[in-house]
Amino acid sequence: MRLRRNPQAIELLTTHPLSVTNYEEQKGSWKKLFDNSHPLYVELGTGKGQFLAKASTTYPNINWIGVEKIQEPLLLATRKGEETENTNVRYLWLDIVKLQEAFAPGEVDRFYLHFSDPWPKARHFKRRLTYRGFLKAYENLLSPTGDLILKTDSESLYQFSVEEIQESGWEIIEQSNDLHHSQWAETNITTEYEEKFAGLGMPIFYLKSVPKHMDCKNK
Numbered sequence: 001m002r003l004r005r006n007p008q009a010i011e012l013l014t015t016h017p018l019s020v021t022n023y024e025e026q027k028g029s030w031k032k033l034f035d036n037s038h039p040l041y042v043e044l045g046t047g048k049g050q051f052l053a054k055a056s057t058t059y060p061n062i063n064w065i066g067v068e069k070i071q072e073p074l075l076l077a078t079r080k081g082e083e084t085e086n087t088n089v090r091y092l093w094l095d096i097v098k099l100q101e102a103f104a105p106g107e108v109d110r111f112y113l114h115f116s117d118p119w120p121k122a123r124h125f126k127r128r129l130t131y132r133g134f135l136k137a138y139e140n141l142l143s144p145t146g147d148l149i150l151k152t153d154s155e156s157l158y159q160f161s162v163e164e165i166q167e168s169g170w171e172i173i174e175q176s177n178d179l180h181h182s183q184w185a186e187t188n189i190t191t192e193y194e195e196k197f198a199g200l201g202m203p204i205f206y207l208k209s210v211p212k213h214m215d216c217k218n219k
């Protein structure tokens, strides 16, 4: 994933039509920006944006947002999004720790965590994006029928995530230790990292989870 530094990346991002720099002003009114009342799905740590380009094409009646803290991959993601000519996708240069600056409580219908950094050292466990502090923030921003989808190649991050999810009072409603050979394989949309790991013959761990108080009748 390491990309060469692009000194112009910040300027290019701030002027790109799909990159939203005034995200604080959109907080609570993303529907207005997209000019519809479609559900809002947010991918956390978008990287180079393959998933979002494909997902926004496959599901035009969803509003898609990619959040990424590093400018260079995000710039590539915005360009990939632009190539699709889809109007239902936007990109935020934003650290996930500041999510609440961009989204109002209850505004997000789904979060995706795709191949998040596993932070394998024990002392770094609070940096893992499924640490209970992060789950609390996601829960606050999710709508009453909202959910979280996680995919990873890392068995240790997966196990940690399952424990944190359960400890946080969430419910796991779908789960596979080998997504590509599961009942969800057919509708799965792959990410860049996913293709890399699956290409090496590695299984992809998958789960979908909802905060327990939420109504999951339609999931």
Ligand SMILES: C[S@@+](CC[C@H](N)C(=O)[O-])C[C@H]1O[C@@H](n2cnc3c(N)ncnc32)[C@H](O)[C@@H]1O
Pocket: 001, 044, 045, 046, 047, 048, 067, 068, 069, 070, 073, 094, 095, 096, 097, 114, 115, 116, 117, 191, 192, 193, 194
């Ligand atoms: C391993 S890559 C996966 C990229 C993509 N989701 C995929 O599956 O191909 C993880 C991405 O998450 C981003 N990321 C990690 N921590 C983040 C944070 N706190 N805020 C925003 N992005 C973050 C990294 O910069 C990187 O682009």
